Amino acid sequence: MTNDLAGKKVALLGAGKMGSILLQALLEKGLLSRKSTRATVAHEERAKALAAKLKVRVGTDNAEAVKGVDIIVIAVKPQVVEDVLREISGYVTPQQVIVSVAASVPTATIEKDLPVNVPVIRAMPNTPCLLGSGMTGLCKGRFAKAKDVALACRMFEVVGRTVVVDEKHMDAVTALSASGPAYIYIILESLAEAGVKVGLPRDIATLLAAQTTLGAARVVLETGDHPALLKDAVTTPAGCTIDAIMELEEGKLRVTLIKAVVKATQRAKELAFG
Numbered sequence: 001m002t003n004d005l006a007g008k009k010v011a012l013l014g015a016g017k018m019g020s021i022l023l024q025a026l027l028e029k030g031l032l033s034r035k036s037t038r039a040t041v042a043h044e045e046r047a048k049a050l051a052a053k054l055k056v057r058v059g060t061d062n063a064e065a066v067k068g069v070d071i072i073v074i075a076v077k078p079q080v081v082e083d084v085l086r087e088i089s090g091y092v093t094p095q096q097v098i099v100s101v102a103a104s105v106p107t108a109t110i111e112k113d114l115p116v117n118v119p120v121i122r123a124m125p126n127t128p129c130l131l132g133s134g135m136t137g138l139c140k141g142r143f144a145k146a147k148d149v150a151l152a153c154r155m156f157e158v159v160g161r162t163v164v165v166d167e168k169h170m171d172a173v174t175a176l177s178a179s180g181p182a183y184i185y186i187i188l189e190s191l192a193e194a195g196v197k198v199g200l201p202r203d204i205a206t207l208l209a210a211q212t213t214l215g216a217a218r219v220v221l222e223t224g225d226h227p228a229l230l231k232d233a234v235t236t237p238a239g240c241t242i243d244a245i246m247e248l249e250e251g252k253l254r255v256t257l258i259k260a261v262v263k264a265t266q267r268a269k270e271l272a273f274g
């Protein structure tokens, strides 16, 4: 695969949890060079610690950081995005690409605070990016071209899978895959608890639950088969699984998960900044 990022200068504004995961992966995989990469945070002491850890320039001056770079990644909290845009807008040019990971901040909100024609890409990653197993949904703003989307996808492919959607779907992406790890951790915790209930040591129960979840997810991704079909293959007539499925149906697991994602999507819309 070609490295579209080779030779690009990048400024990542807000190297907190998500920003650092991304930066570290891009540097470690050699997709960005340390000398062409800079980052910012709010606090001087954190800047020093991060610079020592990542071996890149880290400061607290956003305007200084974006001068002359090719890609500006905005990874501050959503409520800080407008302040940061105000600081950098005088230095941003249409030759640069802005990639924002801020939840619920529409591309139009970012565009209105910048000079005209600046390409903006909005991305919604999730925490499993930490282990290269992330899922990132991306969409483009008014001025972004296909090559800008491809460049942004390349950044997030380093930490997992990517999918490009229309911006109207970004709140749903937030609710499903960005919040999703929390739902799966609850399911894992419950399955491990169930193992304990039926006599397994907790560590073994957790291993069984987690590896089973990973395996089932890989089968869905790698075969492309419908999950219902795969479920049928596990369900022997008059066997154990069908008894368990009856309990799940009675407990309304399906509708509960559907309602959870619907609620989170509504909340992401309510939180829209801009």
Ligand SMILES: NC(=O)c1ccc[n+]([C@@H]2O[C@H](COP(=O)([O-])OP(=O)(O)OC[C@H]3O[C@@H](n4cnc5c(N)ncnc54)[C@H](OP(=O)(O)O)[C@@H]3O)[C@@H](O)[C@H]2O)c1
Binding pocket: 013, 014, 015, 016, 017, 018, 019, 040, 041, 042, 043, 044, 046, 047, 060, 062, 075, 076, 077, 078, 080, 083, 084, 101, 102, 103, 124, 125, 126, 127, 178
């Ligand atoms: N965490 C997730 O699962 C996740 C998933 C998808 C998207 N996101 C998005 O990622 C963004 C960051 O979330 P996070 O969880 O990484 O938050 P975080 O750990 O709190 O990171 C925010 C970073 O922004 C820095 N910062 C604050 N004000 C700044 C300013 N004016 N200029 C430059 N840097 C500034 C902070 O600096 P200090 O370290 O010095 O305080 C901190 O490093 C949010 O917009 C969120 O919606 C997060």
